[in-house]
Amino acid sequence: MITRILSALALSLSLTFVAAPAAFACGDDHKEAAKPAPADAQTITLKVTGMSCDSCANAVRNALLKIDGVFDAEVSFDKGVANVTVDAKKVDEAKLGDAIVKAGFKVEKPQKG
Ligand SMILES: [Cu+2]
Numbered sequence: 796m797i798t799r800i801l802s803a804l805a806l807s808l809s810l811t812f813v814a815a816p817a818a819f820a821c822g823d824d825h826k827e828a829a830k831p832a833p834a835d836a837q838t839i840t841l842k843v844t845g846m847s848c849d850s851c852a853n854a855v856r857n858a859l860l861k862i863d864g865v866f867d868a869e870v871s872f873d874k875g876v877a878n879v880t881v882d883a884k885k886v887d888e889a890k891l892g893d894a895i896v897k898a899g900f901k902v903e904k905p906q907k908g
Contacts, residue, residue: 814850821850844900844901846859859894862894
């Protein structure tokens, strides 16, 4: 009986250890809600690399939405792209890029022209 309880305990412990680092290293299940955007809001598109699943895209989105002046961020893991709706007076590409890098991902500046 005790052996059975111990092995069940060991199993659940090992599952915890296997599951936890993966969830930590790989993004966020929570998806932050968008804020209402004014009519003069602008969209900045960034190429994001280093994402390995949809949770990574959530992590990028959540990091961007923490910035004052960011209204919405549609991040696609498939395309490796973030479409960010911003107040251009408060936020620029560099600021968005910083937040993405701090969240653990990389940004390629889009080609202009
Ligand atoms: Cu991921």
